[in-house]
Amino acid sequence: MTEQKKLSIISMSGDFDKVIAVFTLASGAAAVGYDVNIFFTFWGLNSIKKKTGRCFIGSGFLARFFNFLLGGRRSLPLSRLNFGGLSPLLMTKMMKGKNVATLEELFDASKALGVNFYACEMAMHVLGLERGDFIAEVKDVLGVATFLELSKGGQTLFI
Numbered sequence: 001m002t003e004q005k006k007l008s009i010i011s012m013s014g015d016f017d018k019v020i021a022v023f024t025l026a027s028g029a030a031a032v033g034y035d036v037n038i039f040f041t042f043w044g045l046n047s048i049k050k051k052t053g054r055c056f057i058g059s060g061f062l063a064r065f066f067n068f069l070l071g072g073r074r075s076l077p078l079s080r081l082n083f084g085g086l087s088p089l090l091m092t093k094m095m096k097g098k099n100v101a102t103l104e105e106l107f108d109a110s111k112a113l114g115v116n117f118y119a120c121e122m123a124m125h126v127l128g129l130e131r132g133d134f135i136a137e138v139k140d141v142l143g144v145a146t147f148l149e150l151s152k153g154g155q156t157l158f159i
Contacts (some may be wrong), residue, residue: 010157040117040119042127045129048119053072058127078132
C-alpha cells in the first residue's frame with residue numbers, strides 16, 4: 001500500500017517573493033501527486049482575497065483602513081528593496097523574460113491542480129474579514145487545531 005504524500009504550508013507573509021515561494025511549492029508538489037494544504041493567516045490572507053488591489057474591506061474603521069493598506073495579491077510588496085511598489089512589477093517582468101511562471105500563473109496553477117486553500121479563523125476575526133471577502137476556492141475557515149489535524153502525517157512548512 002502506497003502512502004499519500006502530503007505537504008502543508010502555513011502562509012503568513014504578505015511579501016511578493018514569499019507568496020511566490022508558497023505557490024511555487026504548492027503547485028510543484030500538487031503536480032507530482034502530493035496532497036497540498038495551504039493555511040493562510042494574517043498577511044498571507046492577502047493572497048486569497050477576492051479583491052486583488054487596495055480596497056476598504058472589513059468591519060470597523062481600523063479593520064477597513066488596515067485592509068486597505070495591506071491590499072490584495074496585486075499589491076504585495078517585495079520583502080526587500082521594494083522601491084515604493086515598483087519592484088514587484090520589475091520582478092514579474094524579469095520572470096516573464098526568463099519564462100518563469102509569474103505569481104498569477106502559479107496561483108492559477110495551484111487552483112487548477114486542486115491545492116486546498118484554508119483561511120485562518122482567528123486572523124480573519126482580528127482583521128475584521130468575513131468568508132465572503134475571499135475567493136470561492138477557499139475550502140474552509142479553520143482554527144489552528146483543525147489545520148494541524150489536516151496536516152498530520154505530512155511535511156509542514158512555514159513561510
